[in-house]
């Protein structure tokens with residue numbers, strides 16, 4: 647299949663309908679007008695972009711790669727790009743940057759059409775190490791720039807790491823810089839010295855841990871929330887949750903699609919991971935229905951306001 651013309655591409659008419667609805671919906675929530683920022687390239691699967699606080703556009707839905715390695719990772723990344731994903735999320739600590747790079751090459755896509763994210767691991771914290779860590783990441787991915795580079799966890803010399811990232815950003819080696827797993831105090835501290843504001847904070851966010859306070863604070867600073875584990879990896883029965891299942895039935899959708907649509911309607915960037923072609927495709931088809939107020943309220947009630955990954959805290 648021609649990766650630039652995927653068979654499951656959403657039709658232009660439906661794409662415009664969907665993105666119009668998305669733009670109006672997010673405008674209602676005070677988010678940037680997505681309609682003005684939507685991808686117009688007809689070779690994408692019609693995934694709306696958000697405009698980050700530095701003006702760079704980023705797809706609101708992307709592909710996660712945690713836990714994928716070797717050939718499975720390479721093939722999954724190639725499949726995801728062929729299906730229409732343009733945002734690919736990896737990290738040094740996943741140990742799969744080489745495989746992600748090979749998957750990108752295998753897809754045959756023009757690199758400029760992709761939005762590639764990687765993350766600085768804690769071992770590379772500090773000014774000098776961060777610069778080395780970044781070069782190593784680029785080399786493994788076989789790329790000459792990153793679209794987004796994140797401090798993976800707020801450990802070690804965060805100030806030194808950020809300074810290195812700001813310099814790489816100013817040199818054009820990274821199009822946007824951000825953070826991950828920063829709590830409110832850590833974010834406030836970083837903002838006290840940052841010359842360049844982070845564009846996103848990638849944090850655990852799903853129906854069981856909705857992160858409303860962090861989301862509101864980030865929004866106040868014009869920083870996007872990016873959801874890691876948008877399905878909570880299926881923990882606590884997320885894929886069979888009764889509320890999500892009932893809502894899914896109403897729209898003839900799957901619980902996974904409802905979960906992703908909920909993130910989208912909150913204006914949150916989500917990066918679901920799958921190694922199954924059918925799931926990879928399914929997770930893209932969330933722009934042709936809309937959750938109503940009652941659905942959003944019912945999902946809001948699922949919040950347990952606690953991590954589903956205590957082992958990582």
Ligand SMILES: NC(=O)c1ccc[n+]([C@@H]2O[C@H](COP(=O)([O-])OP(=O)(O)OC[C@H]3O[C@@H](n4cnc5c(N)ncnc54)[C@H](OP(=O)(O)O)[C@@H]3O)[C@@H](O)[C@H]2O)c1
Nearest residue numbers: 710711712735874875876877878879902918919920921925
């Ligand atoms: N910054 C951080 O600290 C951090 C931490 C964790 C994750 N992340 C990023 O966030 C991404 C997403 O999180 P995650 O990978 O941990 O978990 P996730 O996306 O919440 O869940 C992945 C799981 O969901 C299953 N799945 C996917 N689509 C499905 C569908 N349509 N129906 C049923 N099951 C489905 C996958 O299985 P199949 O393969 O069988 O489809 C997989 O087991 C990661 O891959 C990574 O890029 C970042």
